[in-house]
Amino acid sequence: MDFSMTKHDDDNNATWTKIVVSKTDYRNIMWTDLLKIAEDNWKWVQTQPFPNTAQGSCLVAALFLPSISGGVIFLSTIPRGSKHTEMMNGDRAAPAWFGATTGGTGHNTGLKLHAEDGAEFLFETSRHARGIVRNSQYITPDRNNEHSRMQLAVWGRHRNSPLQGESIALCTVGEKQPKCPAVARTLNIAYCEQYKVRFEEENR
Ligand SMILES: [Zn+2]
Numbered sequence: 001m002d003f004s005m006t007k008h009d010d011d012n013n014a015t016w017t018k019i020v021v022s023k024t025d026y027r028n029i030m031w032t033d034l035l036k037i038a039e040d041n042w043k044w045v046q047t048q049p050f051p052n053t054a055q056g057s058c059l060v061a062a063l064f065l066p067s068i069s070g071g072v073i074f075l076s077t078i079p080r081g082s083k084h085t086e087m088m089n090g091d092r093a094a095p096a097w098f099g100a101t102t103g104g105t106g107h108n109t110g111l112k113l114h115a116e117d118g119a120e121f122l123f124e125t126s127r128h129a130r131g132i133v134r135n136s137q138y139i140t141p142d143r144n145n146e147h148s149r150m151q152l153a154v155w156g157r158h159r160n161s162p163l164q165g166e167s168i169a170l171c172t173v174g175e176k177q178p179k180c181p182a183v184a185r186t187l188n189i190a191y192c193e194q195y196k197v198r199f200e201e202e203n204r
Contacts, residue, residue, distance in 0.1 A: 003044040005075060011050050013081025016041075016060075017122050021070040028148050029064045029071060031192050032200055035167050038062040038155035041075050042165055052157075053078055059156030059168060061115035063123055063189070065132070066140050066148045072128050076118025087113055087121050094124035096136040100186040103178045112176040115154060120187065123150075137188040152184055153192035169193065 005016035018041065022029070042060040045051045051058045063074040079087050088108045091098040097120045102111060123129055123138070132138055138150050154168040161168075170180040170191050184191045 001040070003040045005041055005045060005077075007048070008083045009081035012054075014048070014050055014077075015080050015083035015118065016045050016048070016075075016077045017083070017118065018075040019122065019126060019128075020073045020075070022073060023070045026068055026071045027066050029066075029151060030200055031151070031153060031197050034062050034064055034073070034151060034153045035155055035192065035197070037073055038075065038153055039165060042155045042157075045077060046165075051077075053080070056159035057157065057173075059115040059154055061119040061152065061154045063116075063119035064151040065123060065128055065138075066150070067128075068141075072123075074119045074123040074126070076115055076122050078115045079113045079118045079121075083118070084113055087117060090121055090125075094121050096133050096138070096187060097121055097124050097183075099136055100183045101178070112174060114171070114174070114176060114180055115156070116152060116170060116180040116183070119152065120183070120189070137186075139188060149188055149190045151190045151192070167192065167194075167197065 005018040008015045038060045045058060059078055061076050065072040091106060099106060101117055102108060124133060140148055140150060155165055156168050157165045158173055181191060
């Protein structure tokens with residue numbers, strides 16, 4: 001498997017993104033499998049120059065879109081450089097995400113961008129968003145089944161994390177408002193939580 005990602009900008013401004021199609025997982029995906037994909041790509045990013053932010057963080061967010069022609073996974077690191085600028089001005093490019101992450105204000109004043117935002121922006125600006133973004137939410141075809149919503153998980157490392165990285169709960173650090181879990185709920189995205197991973201591990 002190739003876990004390389006596309007780099008935007010160089011050195012301290014680098015952001016990495018990638019869109020992958022999974023033929024095996026299409027209706028929903030195990031949280032542990034989504035985390036593994038984030039982890040594998042995060043490991044690759046770690047081999048690149050300047051993977052960490054000034055705060056010593058490197059995260060890869062993975063956003064899964066169920067699709068009968070193969071599940072699509074949108075991956076992003078913490079937005080920096082031109083990707084950060086593009087997203088700060090992303091009200092027209094990704095209106096649902098922009099509305100949610102600005103708490104409905106539509107103003108980017110003081111807006112903090114996390115890796116989760118990067119994955120959501122990547123999805124909403126892709127061709128895969130067509131027909132899915134409705135009424136400012138991400139509505140998958142099987143919308144009456146809560147288990148086939150889009151799914152979001154994050155792997156990586158903050159300053160105090162173990163070297164090999166870890167599953168990162170949404171918004172464990174930082175003073176982002178609204179926080180990533182609230183943004184995900186507004187957009188109708190299910191997100192990884194420790195108890196969900198435990199439940200999977202106990203019910204293999
Ligand atoms: Zn966050």
